[in-house]
Amino acid sequence: MTARTIVPVILSGGSGTRLWPMSRPEMPKQMLALTANETMLQLTAGRTQGERFAAPIVVANARHADLVEQQLADAGAIPQALILEPAGRNTAPAIALAAIAAGGGGDALLVMPSDHVIDDVPAFHAAIEAAMPLVSQGWLVTFGIAPDSPEIGYGWIQIGDALQPGVHRVARFVEKPPLDKAESMLASGDHAWNGGMFLFQADAYLEALAQFDPGILVATREAMDKARTEGTRIYPDATAFATSPDASIDYAVMEKAERVAVVPVAMGWNDVGSWDALHAISARDEVGNAHRSEGDGNVLAIDTRQCFVRSDGIRVSLVGVEDLIVVASGNDVLIMPRGRSQEVKKLIEAMKNDAAKKDAQAG
The missing domain is CATH 3.90.550.10 (Spore Coat Polysaccharide Biosynthesis Protein SpsA; Chain A)
Incomplete structure (x- = not known):
């Protein structure tokens, strides 16, 4: 250079x-x-x-x-x-x-x-x-x-x-x-x-x-x-x-x-633009699971394949499922099929609409 x-x-x-x-x-x-x-x-x-x-x-x-x-x-x-x-x-x-x-x-x-x-x-x-x-x-x-x-x-x-x-x-x-x-x-x-x-x-x-x-x-x-x-x-x-x-x-x-x-x-x-994108670049086990926890052993997966699981607090346990995205943070838990994580924006919009309705009713 x-x-x-x-x-x-x-x-x-x-x-x-x-x-x-x-x-x-x-x-x-x-x-x-x-x-x-x-x-x-x-x-x-x-x-x-x-x-x-x-x-x-x-x-x-x-x-x-x-x-x-x-x-x-x-x-x-x-x-x-x-x-x-x-x-x-x-x-x-x-x-x-x-x-x-x-x-x-x-x-x-x-x-x-x-x-x-x-x-x-x-x-x-x-x-x-x-x-x-x-x-x-x-x-x-x-x-x-x-x-x-x-x-x-x-x-x-x-x-x-x-x-x-x-x-x-x-x-x-x-x-x-x-x-x-x-x-x-x-x-x-x-x-x-x-x-x-x-x-x-x-x-x-x-x-x-x-x-x-x-x-x-x-x-x-x-x-x-x-x-x-x-x-x-x-x-x-x-x-x-x-x-x-x-x-x-x-x-x-x-x-x-x-x-x-x-x-x-x-x-x-x-660009890590979705949970699917993060799953694609994450280290996975022999059956395709990618899981990471910020607590002490708070993610447990049994007979589970090709799932992305993440929690920063509560215990998340999966048995006998595949191709899921499961993300827990605070009091919120997201569960959806792999391949559809771009649709999180629909959830955000729905939550905004629900909050607006509640505010209108309270007013």
Whole structure:
């Protein structure tokens, strides 16, 4: 790699409701130890420690400030800035806040979600190294995940002409596709999954916002100009930030800019977007069960196959069943067939509706 330092930007504002009941608004997915003894946030910060990387800039929900600080301190990853959003406005404004906090100049920003798995960190670092020469020329770079299935839950990237070894021009971004289109893209061999990770200079990103979505730039600059600072904590002005358009970086910038490149990489990536996804990457016994407990022997499975079982408290016992997801957290227990864990969002919606009805009746 070149000697240039890279500033990690860790996005930690999500709520992660697809992993209910363990993930909740007050304790979102990135704050949980789902795949290792460290939390997802700690693992993300750990991928970019060392002389190659500066201290991270973390963008998080203000309600999680204490939790984020404690987890990063425990991991030895003290941020240079903890930007606490007064409200969620999607990734484009969040990254703009970080770019402004970094000084808005030629520093390279490595933007990473805080709740993804990367098993092959050396491969990730090699992809970063491949991208840096173009980043230094003002290109906006994304990382394309080598696909292994016709996934309809991700956006895709069509890989265009080679710009230099390991780096290609983005031919186009593809929204989450129907199954037949995903199968066709997988078979073509020239598409990758969009993993939501980016590398670019702060000034290149802010200039792209000025061209393609200036409302975001105006709102975030004002929010940072009027921000309140407490140590490393930065509280952007809520009124100014609320005027920002709600837009993803893909929609606001990446799909519109001219000099956009992709580095295809196979690095053991997973967004852990459901209990099924976690089962797929978890260690399993000889009959396919994956179970983990945070208590003392509080999961027991007899004559049980291909189940995912997790409890952070109460005892969970299974006998003579297969292909189930069972997750117990606090007073809540989730039970559903494997393969249907994306439907947790239906439960969340039903619970919200039920709570609204009870509030209306009480009123």
